[in-house]
Amino acid sequence: MRAGRGVRQATRRLTHAQGADRTGLGRLIELTAAHGAGDVLITVGLAGTLFFGLPVDQARGQVALYLLITMVPFTVVAPFVGPVLDRFRSGRRYVMAGTLFARGLLCWAMAAAIGPADGLTLFPAALAVLVLSKAYNVCRAATMPSVLPADITLVTANARVALFSLVSAGVAAPVAVGLTAWLGADWMLRGTMMIFLAAGVVAVGLPRHVDAPDLDFDEEEEEYEAGEGKGGRRQRWRTLLNVGPVVAEAMRGNAAIRLLSGFLLFFLLFLIQEGHLRGSGYPKEVMIAILAGGAGAGGLLGAVVASWVRGHSPQIIVLFALALATTTATVSAFFFSLWTALVVAVVAGFAQEVGKLALDAIVQREIGEEVRSSTFGVVEALLQIAWVGGGLAGLLLSLLSGRSAGPIGLAVIAVALVAALAWLIITRRRRLRAVSERIRAAKAAERNAPSPASAAANPQDPRPHAPKPYGDGARTDTAKPLTDTTKPLTNPHG
CATH class of the missing domain: 1.20.1250.20 (MFS general substrate transporter like domains)
Incomplete structure (x- = not known):
């Protein structure tokens, strides 16, 4: 008991180091670790239902079918999942919680389908779990800048999340094998459901600044008028190709x-x-x-x-x-x-x-x-x-x-x-x-541009003139900036 408490305290110190406890990064690390452990438990529970133990030629056909099936949800659903998550970025905590709750319920459905070998339930549920897992990863990755402490770079923060997720997955793998051999895959999946439901509760409790504020009407109108995209909502689709x-x-x-x-x-x-x-x-x-x-x-x-x-x-x-x-x-x-x-x-x-x-x-x-x-x-x-x-x-x-x-x-x-x-x-x-x-x-061009004084003295100067101040020139310090101060969708100079 004391050893377990010591491990929890040491883990908490690592996940909450360098200000991660104040920004919410520490809790996000722990949540993603539970997510990774749950994925491993599902994988081990379903391993016996796929292609292991089959003859080599038959297994090769089963694997090819499995690969094609796993590709279909991403080629069809992925273009829809991202825009949906962008539309609900003001509720990212609830989106992540929803993916976790849904996977918990799907674990219960898969557990009921393993015994009678109900493929019509098992395979669609497994594919839905895979898509929801990727949807969680997408939402979590988009959330990282919101919980980034000042002393940690993005690569380091992402690595810390991945490190604890891998460690939890490595610990969960032998546990899943033992539980499957002892209780059976169906009861192991039912236990996995409880992990996902508990993780969903934790996701709801993430800090509020995880949720990015939605653009109000004026900002959306300004975005449209600024020429960021013709056609309003279609711009979000076109941006993905650029x-x-x-x-x-x-x-x-x-x-x-x-x-x-x-x-x-x-x-x-x-x-x-x-x-x-x-x-x-x-x-x-x-x-x-x-x-x-x-x-x-x-x-x-x-x-x-x-x-x-x-x-x-x-x-x-x-x-x-x-x-x-x-x-x-x-x-x-x-x-x-x-x-x-x-x-x-x-x-x-x-x-x-x-x-x-x-x-x-x-x-x-x-x-x-x-x-x-x-x-x-x-x-x-x-x-x-x-x-x-x-x-x-x-x-x-x-x-x-x-x-x-x-x-x-x-x-x-x-x-x-x-x-x-x-x-x-x-x-x-x-x-x-x-x-x-x-x-x-x-x-x-900046070196060749004449100063405002020389441009006024010689209006016939063919060189490009510097930008004129707004109005009659009286508003020099309070003029509206010529460049947009918001972050561009992509880095045009990258």
């Missing part, structure tokens, strides 16, 4: 990393099942556990490293993560074995975690409050599609026969990563060069 070059670069880099992650998961799984992974005499279950543990350890290491990062550009972090994953996959293709596969799994988990945390920080910094949730919805959809694409590629390449399947498969994915990295570097250099040219042109 997130800015910085966000677009980070999304492409993370998509390439997520492609590798999905590829490794299913490619290595079926290589082990078919006995094509050489270099050890371990049983299949042990090799799968080794690789899964390596990927989890890599993700945990990525969260720890990101929490220590200070003063480094998130864009550089994304490039570094992709370059590290590309290099490791390329080298491992030439020296393929269980242990090089383990190294690739660790690096892929590390790169995925670090890259995603940097991407979240970039979106939180570059995208305005008005469409931040919508942008995060598109990000989650893109990354899910990339992961599914990698998984399908892994399934296809695992059909190669013989022990050459491993090196060939890794070589193919390494070539794809090299192409993605080269494209990212080239586009980044072009963008930075264009920004430098715009800055030089602006400075040159």
Whole structure:
């Protein structure tokens, strides 16, 4: 009892450090940790209903179907989820609580469907849980700037949330396995329902400043008249296709990393099942556990490293993560074995975690409050599609026969990563060069612009004149600023 109290107190000190207790970040960290543990409990409870224990050929078909099914909700629902969350950003606490309450009720429905193997209830409920989990993550990510303490950067805050979520998931996994073996998956899911309901109550109790104020009528009218978009509400949709070059670069880099992650998961799984992974005499279950543990350890290491990062550009972090994953996959293709596969799994988990945390920080910094949730919805959809694409590629390449399947498969994915990295570097250099040219042109125009006194003395001067004051020139200090002081939807200079 005393040990448990000590663990709770130590955890509370870590989650509430550096002013996180005052801003609400500490409570959000604890809430997301419970969310991550609940997701793991659901995954373990449903694991026996999917494809484990099936023959390899039948399992491959089941996995392909599973991948396609998981992609459909994101390609169809994600464009709707983000705008809905933006419309209700003044009630983000209740949106997060609603996703948690709904998942709790769905756990009860899935528990009732497991016994009679009611697929018509089980699979739609599982997909709804997946969509609601992503909706929570989108809303939580959009909320982060509202609870950010002054002494913590966005990358560090995101890493702290991810770190505690991963730790709670790692603790919940063996507990879920034990409870499933002891009580059965149905009763374990019923217990998971209680976790989600309690987490929903905690979400309602988050600080009020988590809820962003809605624009009033005058602000919306000013936004429309300012030309931010023609057609009013349609602007929110059009903005999603123009997130800015910085966000677009980070999304492409993370998509390439997520492609590798999905590829490794299913490619290595079926290589082990078919006995094509050489270099050890371990049983299949042990090799799968080794690789899964390596990927989890890599993700945990990525969260720890990101929490220590200070003063480094998130864009550089994304490039570094992709370059590290590309290099490791390329080298491992030439020296393929269980242990090089383990190294690739660790690096892929590390790169995925670090890259995603940097991407979240970039979106939180570059995208305005008005469409931040919508942008995060598109990000989650893109990354899910990339992961599914990698998984399908892994399934296809695992059909190669013989022990050459491993090196060939890794070589193919390494070539794809090299192409993605080269494209990212080239586009980044072009963008930075264009920004430098715009800055030089602006400075040159400023130097060539005449002063107001010389412009008045020589009205025939062909050089561009400086802006005239408002009215008759009497309002010089109190004139309305020429530039809008609100944060732009995207960074035009990024």
